[in-house]
Amino acid sequence: MEGACLKIEKPIGDAITKIRFAPQSNNLLISSWDSILRVYDVDNSLLRLEASSEAALLDCCFQGESVAFSVGTDCCLRRYDIHSGTHKAIGAHDDLATCVEFSEETCQVITTGLDKKIMCWDTRISDFVAYSKAVGSEVECMSVCGLYLLLGVGASVNIFDLRYLEGPIQTKNSAMDYRIECVCSFPNHKGYAIGSIDGRVALACLDPSEENGTGCVFRCHPKYKDGRYHLVAVNDIVPHPHQYGAFVTGDNEGYVIAWDGQSRKRLFELPRFPRSVASLSYNHNGQLLAVASSYIYEGEKEIENPPQIFIQKMDESHVRSASSGTQKSGSLLILLHSFSLSDRLLGSVIGNISLSFKLFSHGRNSQCKTARDCEQFVSTEVDFPSLIFKVPGILCWVRNIKISREREREREIESVYKLILSLTLYSVFYPALCNFPSTICIPRLESSVAMSDEEHHFESKADAGASKTYPQQAGTIRKNGYIVIKGRPCKVVEVSTSKTGKHGHAKCHFVGIDIFNAKKLEDIVPSSHNCDVPHVTRTDYQLIDISEDGFVSLLTENGNTKDDLRLPTDEQLLTSIKDGFAEGKDLVVTVMSAMGEEQICALKDIGPK
Known part of the structure; x- marks a missing residue:
């Protein structure tokens, strides 16, 4: 099911940086590079607030239903009164302010910036007195987890206690060798998920004593046909508000995928969006998912088309997927064909089912009297997750039947339907022993895609170097390092950086020498973009x-x-x-x-x- 695109009378004029639903309503907060903070009423398709400022907005958050905050390239933290439409700057960092969160437990607004500081603003005090703490590194992303603050710094997560910001109480390596792009905490405040620029997601517990092997790392995309990994940055992760362990990821190529962290399964994937997924947000009851499809100034070939926001209704099938770990997979015949059964065996299976229905219909008024009737009935009426054969006569529960990729598929499926046939024959010839309602049902054949299978396998840190290259932000590559220029592995012999451009991105000029043929190559890349770096x-x-x-x-x-x-x-x-x-x-x-x-x-x- 495709989401509906929001129709905003005055279109958003530049890249979207963050979207967030209000805590108890379907008002959607939107910050963007066009320097305007918007509040859109999704239920009534109405723009509630449109407040302009003098700088691009890099992040935003709600405080309750009537107050919002934003940070931007002018280093300022701004407070907005949604009802009156007024706003004012209440403080500033020494450099660009990049992230903002509100803590309900401590009533603080927390911000970070390129000045390598955390700043906490107490909203209970009229003049918003701030407390600052230097962290020594640029913070890439941030999330509030109850009384704790999670900071993505490089490839590590620093955990602070908001009551005592003297220093991190924990510093956890992410088991990923590349920069963390996003971090989110789960609603129960016990765990969190992080996404990296190389397309991987890691799950971890806040309390190390509760790990017990529950932490894991997986890739959101399978390998290419040539064995290389699909390296696409995970831009945002949002947890489901009520299904613990369920979350969705959005990446640079426009894919939104839902996962069940507890059972380690991929639940479903939405149709690909037209541009990168810049931000995601669930509403308060988990029935709506907002997707910001926008260019993000991190791809060399990005086309700056107007950004869009899609509202995806999460219907019962999505909720059932998250709660049960299964998803609808189509008709029974599609299932059989998907397992590449031989024509002989496929005919045998259908024949057995047909015979079962013919036996059921013997002496009864059944709708399936011929093999063709049965085949048509199965192909149109029998769907997952409950395969219901609406034929009078018997109820047979075949429990815990799972089609495993590791086992012999044909023999297992054949055994399943021979069992059905046997139960059918037994019920027909011994009706006195069959005192069942008038439905035959196979409760569930497992159909979810496991995150741990060959496409989405869990990995150790040693697996990270399996690809020929890995992504690294251009601004962090130094002289005597390595870079791929025009498809060739090069050693960097010279790096120069130009001044900041329109969107805050400096340009890096690289001069490299091919490590195999000694040819000189050059390239110019925005400092915030990712470059391929060879494994040497x-x-x-x-x-x-x-x-x-x-x-x-x-x-x-x-x-x-x-x-x-x-x-x-x-x-x-x-x-x-x-x-x-x-x-x-x-x-x-x-x-x-x-x-x-x-x-x-x-x-x-x-x-x-």
Whole structure:
């Protein structure tokens, strides 16, 4: 089901940064780069507030139903009275203010900024006295979890007690090697989820003693066909307000996916949205999901089309998916075909079902009297999660039948329907023993996609380097580091940064040398955008032999030989290898690997043989 797009009379003029539903109503708060804070009444399709300021707005939040706050590129925190339409600046950071949250427990507004500070503003005091605490690093994202504050800093989560902001009470590594893009706490204040720029999500408990193996890391997208990982930043995560452990993720490619963290399953995926998903928000009862589809100034090929906000109604099927871990999967025949059954076995299964129905209808007034009637009935009437065969005569509960990908599919499905046939025959020939209502039902065949299967598997930190490249923010890449320029792995020999542009993004000019052919390459990237960085490894091998056609034979650690490398093209290194080998020296060569290429890059002389 596709969501309805909000019709705002004066369209949003620039990228959306945050959307949030009010705590108890369907008023939607919207902040954006066009410097306007909006409050839209979703129920009545009415714009309740449109307040302009002098700077782009980077975040916003509600305090109750009548007050809102925003932070922006002018470093200021602003307070808005939604009923009167007035607003004023109540304080400021020393640099851009980037995040804002309201804590109901402490009645504080908490902000962070590029000045590497947390600031807390007490709303119970008329002049909004602020308390600030330096954190030493730029905060990427923030979430309030009861009396605790979660800060995404680099690849770690810093946890503060809002009552004592002297320092973090915990610093948790996220089990992800890349920058955290978003963090959200669950409604019960016991756990949280974080999303990273490489497309992974991690779940963790606030109290380390309650972990007990419940923490996990998974990728939101499966691998490409060539085995590379689908690296798409997770821009936002929002929990369901009533289903503990259920949450949705939104990413740079416009995908919104719902997950069940407790059972570790993917619940459903919404149709792809036209632009990146910049922000998400559930309403107070979980019946509406707002999706901000907008460019976000983090992609090189982004087209700056007007942003849109979609309201997705979460109907009973979505709620049932979240609570039971199952989702509707279509008709029985579609299921059978999806398991790639042979024509012979498919015919046998349908035949068994048909025979069952014909036996049921014997001596009764049934709607399924022929095999074709049965097949048509099954294909149109039998749906998940409850397969209901509306035929008078018997109620057979076949419990806990699950189609497992790891087991032999054909044999298992055939066994299931032979069991149905057996129960049917038994009930027909022994009616005295069958004192059941007039429905036959198979309660549920498991149909959800597990997050731990081959497409969405859980991984350890060691799995993170399986891809050829990983994303890194351009502004953090330094001289002598690595970067991919024009599809080639390069070592950075020069970096220069231009001044801040229209949207607050400086430009980085990179000059790199190809690590394999020594060619000079250049690229210009906005400092806030992600660049591909190659995984570069160096491995030492003992040189055994040099062939006449220029290949070397190397001894690996496990005693095998590696014979697929040529001699290096660098004249000085080539001469040193040939001369040392001719003199009978014991040589060790260093092989550099990156993006599927290998080359000898160094030589060590460990003495005569």
